[in-house]
Amino acid sequence: MAFFEKTGITHLRLVNFRSYARLDLTLEPTCMPIVLTGHNGAGKTNILEAISFLTPGRGLRSARLTDVARRENADISLPSDVGVLPVRWSVAAQIISPLGKVSIGTGTQDGSDRRQIRIDGKQTTKQADLSQYIRCLWLTPAQDRLFCGDPVSRRRFLDRLVGAFDATHATRLSDYNTALKQWNSLLREGRFDTAWLEGLEAQLVANGVAIAASRLDVVSRIQNYLAVAESDLFPTAEIHLTGILEKELQTQAAVDVEDMFALRLKQARKVCAEGGNLTGPHTADFTVIHQQKNRDAGLCSTGEQKALLLSIILAEMRAMMQEQGLSPLLLLDEVAAHLDSRRRNVLFDILAQRPAQVWMTGTDESAFTYLTGRASFFDVEESQVHLQQVA
């Protein structure tokens, strides 16, 4: 039995989180994968989402914090901001991390949409502090057609990869987005307060160029590890970034890119005041090519697209392990969907050897038979979780 070398949860407690009034889940201190199976609506994804809240951001559903709070049956159809009393929710975990044992708690106070965070009982306002102890990557059914949909979800996927590598990325993104929102509203309301605009533009330039630089850096690291495929069944992905700053940074010094962006922002004031849009890190995108087939990911089959996403995530995990000595927790919702049994089993072989916890869900228990003896199995039924079998 392999003991944690890096990161894993040994106890998870949910209070008023989604469908869970309360859940206490104790896990063996091993790094065996954890498999949660149960019917539709049983509460599997809610557990993965709860774990994702132990890292910076809004979790794997990008939810509003008020939507996460448990609602009584009668309230579920109501939008969160209409006549529903806000509920206090929390997720707490005991974690074995590279820095030793740590307890992390997060949640909201009644009525607040700010996330409180406690690390070993001490409150912190910096979400990035969480990254010292735990990092997380995930794949959900919503990402199954990532390459065919809107760039927003692709950017989110990319930024999660970058954030797992670079703990400051999520904060920079959030500062950039806040400044951009303020800049746009000043202009659209016709408030040409030069000092205020210049202050916001300085923040946009500093954060924007840092965001683009981090994206470029992480993509090139992942690309290096992608070149050495884990298995022939997981295709080699070629990733290309298409953002304007990302492109400029490939050929020019960061200070020059900052100056050019500052100038573009100044010039864009008039157009944006009239309802036009600015291009920047918030409009960047990335394309992925299935190298063996020399085909754009958007044209690949659903299973091939999922295999590409898994290749990227596995390459990132190897890069993090080699370069930072960190292994992120992996949350794979509906992991078996779209994968043929050969690919699924190769994936399970790879995951069973990871030095950090991998959480997987599925409706069909038989899809995980290959992992018997190498994973902990839990039944999820009506938001109750029972240990089924420990190897």
Ligand SMILES: Nc1ncnc2c1ncn2[C@@H]1O[C@H](COP(=O)(O)OP(=O)(O)OP(=O)(O)O)[C@@H](O)[C@H]1O
């Ligand atoms: N804020 C909330 N309060 C109470 N229940 C909620 C809340 N948000 C979601 N739910 C409910 O939680 C239940 C379990 O959801 P979850 O997504 O975890 O199911 P699942 O087991 O992953 O199902 P599937 O196999 O269909 O993906 C659902 O019935 C959902 O409506």
Ligand SMILES: [Mg+2]
């Ligand atoms: Mg689900």
